[in-house]
Amino acid sequence: MLKGIVTVLQIGVLSSALLILLGLCLQPFRPGGFSAERLVTFPQTLNQVWAEISSYFGPQAVITLGLLLLVTTPVLRVGVSLLGFARERNRKFVVITSLVLLILLLSLLLVSQGQRAGYVSDIHHLHFSFLVLALIFAGSICAGLLGALVGLGGGVLIVPLLTLVFGLPIHFAIGASIISVIATSSGAAVAYVRDQVTNVKLGMFLELATTTGAVSGAFLAGLLAPATLSIVFGVILLLSSLPILFKLGEEIPKDVQNDRLASWLDLAGSYPDRRSGRTISYHVTRTPIGLAMMYVAGVISGLLGIGSGEFKVLALDTLMHLPMKVSSTTSNFMIGVTAAASAGIYFSRGDIPPLLAGPVALGILLGALLGARLLMHMSNKALRLVFLPVIALAALEMVLHGLGLGL
Template identity: 65%
Template sequence: MIKKDKIGLKEPYPENSMPVLEPICTHNNVDAQKQQEAKETQELLQLSNSISWILQGGVILSALLIVIGMAMLPTRPGGLSAARLLNFPQTLGQVGAGLLVLRPQAFIMLGLLLLIATPIVRVAASLVMFIKERDYKYMVITAGVLAILIFSLFIGSRDQQNEVTINALQVHFSLGVALLIFTGSLLAGLVGALVGLGGGIMVVPMLTIVFGFPIPFAIGVSIISVIATSSGAAVAYVRDRLTNIRIGMFLEIGTTLGAISGAFIAGLLAPNLLGVIFGIILLVSAAPLVFKIGEELPQGVVNDRWARTLNLASSYPDHKLGREVSYQVTRTPFGLAMMYAAGLISGLLGIGSGTFKVIAMDTIMRLPLKVSTTTSNLMIGVTAAASAGIYFSRGNIPPLIAAPVALGVLMGALLGARLLLHMSNKILRIIFIPVILIAALEMILHGLGIGSF
């Protein structure tokens, strides 16, 4: 019997000398993936910084023009009177002519128009960034949103003017009234920034019930408050990476289309029945929030096919938890459908419809509540801008009412953005649920003709 040589029994490779070809490929793939993720993160940071600067610049410039116009009012006969309240420029031509003769309300209106333009410029800048990054999917999405916004401006320019005529003797307007409006708007901006709303659910009833202004004026001014809340709060939210820009850009397709539809329908029929329907839907939608009021972060969420294709999943730094929180996105198509309904409500009632946006992202798409509220804040400005041109062309944005509202909401939104960084998702949910109930009740009462809203 021949004994086999031990050498013949040895494995082809020593124990510590296995082939390195496959591990090298794996390491290369991992390194390439990390480099790609780092590149995407850097590009997203650049986009966030650019958007933050645009929003900040728009807010500062518009506020400066509004303050200049308000400061000029005492130098002119009439001051802050009810008669002057109704005498304001209602077309771009009238604004330009008023600027040439240093008319105070022309400066205020220019500031308001710059505030309206800020979200549109933000979308245009995002398009440029996506083109630079060769992100073809978001180039198409952003170009679509921008086209809808531009289309809405043309609709507004061709819309017939629908001036509101009121008896100046029945409306009391003075410096004291303007200061009270400013104070109420500051509170509206604070709450709106915290829970992702536009402040309209507070501004509209304040202007109609407390101060007796006509509903068309209240809704037109409320659109301005929505944009002010969005632009003021989003400056900090975008810079601190709390906002998901990709989700916001994608969902803005639904909100802008809905806003145009709502503003157009509002000029054709009374939205009373829709107010009741939407209020009931809002109450039903709020029910899931009650059952998960103690939830800090959603659990067990897995990206759907849309979320994977559009790279919607992300992370944000949670200062309250002291760590980076990663999250995924689900049921994206249902979220988009809900956004159309939210935009429709905004265009019809001028209330921002941030409640629907937050509910859609929180309960349907299962985002962390902080991401839902901050992304809603970014979106509501674009939604409002889509219908603002129509309300401007109808003469429903009086500068003397809109000025204290815009300034108050801006200050409140900036304060709210600072507070949110140090609040938990649980606390935000506790604040958000009563706001939803109030909003739903307001819409139902308005639809039934019981409230003055």
Template identity: 45%
Template structure:
């Protein structure tokens, strides 16, 4: 049986974090979607310590990748701040509840969330909206609509936000899940904005990347106060995710929307199967 030395372990964490940062920035997941399963399934880290380290990854991903996306006009900032009210409150509630939730339930909840997200994205076969957008008085009053350079040659494409109140309610739930699982709420943010609220996929991914840092920071503070953020785990992960998130932010404006969607789905399905086996077994 191979013995993993501390140096090898730290290098492995940095590499894993780089991959997590790349995927997190590319599809708006926040990196936790990779970090938590690897730490729990491969390195057998307690899931609550893995969640604490993952929340640090989420904050680093958002701070690094989202800043570039904002400068490129990919983020709907008004919409992000509006939805972040609900996700942040949900994250605080989720962090406070985390001690009372059984470990097996966390694995099963993780798998269920991923399966839902994968199915939701499969049902949406195209990044283009066919039907007419619905009127939304709240979105009109708060000027949540926007435009982003997602057309051919970077042409600005406008989008109208709809169902803003329902989206706010669902984002509260996404915040709770984020704090419980350390996945940055991106697995719910992106499908909600993409399918429910009429936001194009690339804009939804970029806006989610901007939001998840605020959400994760709220719950990370509670995990830190409990001693559930281990610097030996969180430090290398934070370092590795910087490079991956930066690369992901650069690629997002160049990658075809269909490729982004299928990367998103593939990651969700693989991780869901692993977490389901862990929860059942």
């Protein structure tokens, strides 16, 4: 099964990257090139994409096709996992994975009913060129590397980079952030699953809660005040990270035993640690509480349009007492599915311009691959030292966004 997951991730990532790169290479030879006008004028429906590709091989339509392929990659990964569990005759996880796939497909169907926001009418304040595109690509590499290391989606850096540095509209930045989450998850998961660091069973089980939470958040988004929620969750995130301070010196959790649910689902695992040169075995505890936290993380993702990987890593590391490497890689494994559940509405609203999301996706994919290689040679302590300032930045970003300051 692991080989099948790796294969579908590799094919999805490579195919989408080639299509995005092809479209970006063709764009300079079309009228407008990399101008602000071209940035905000692009195909927003499947019919428009197909029409532009079939009539004159439109570069932005090609890029959009690559982005759509990237978004569907996590969905295909769940489907391949279902087939793998069926071949293994693992009835428990056949049921669990079927439910995840059903919830994911339902959420994609529901969010696709969103109304399009339309094109940006005022483009005079926008500054977009090949140089800006190159700088965004470079910044995305850094975001992808960091996201792959600590199990986040890269949006913590992408959103402020696009809005504060380049002055792009916030809805474009959030749309690109969703793409960055999926790209980080798909790109890094290739190495993490292949090297058997990700706990696939645990990730699939917890995706039951994250996908359900994402659907719930989408429904609640119109009823609750996002600004207030952003402040509350930012404060909670900051407070929740405090226990990590007391675990900075911990390399491997000690005296952890499987709870009943973890034993019943056979969630315990092991991974080859290249840094120490030995195989690390671990157990899973407080599984019901972890499942509840994943639902909350999914709700946050649906409400605020973020990957919520921070909450996932905190739950896995501090509540369920997994090694930090397993927490980071398993969170990374899940965030792509959570983001894919809400990506449809961003496409339908016209919030994902190809000329912006394209270089972000390519940069994130490259950074995620580099980060995945680097993680295998780092200690769990070093990962926590990287994770803490990122958590502080994410919490600050959420609070400022809620207060209407900065983001």
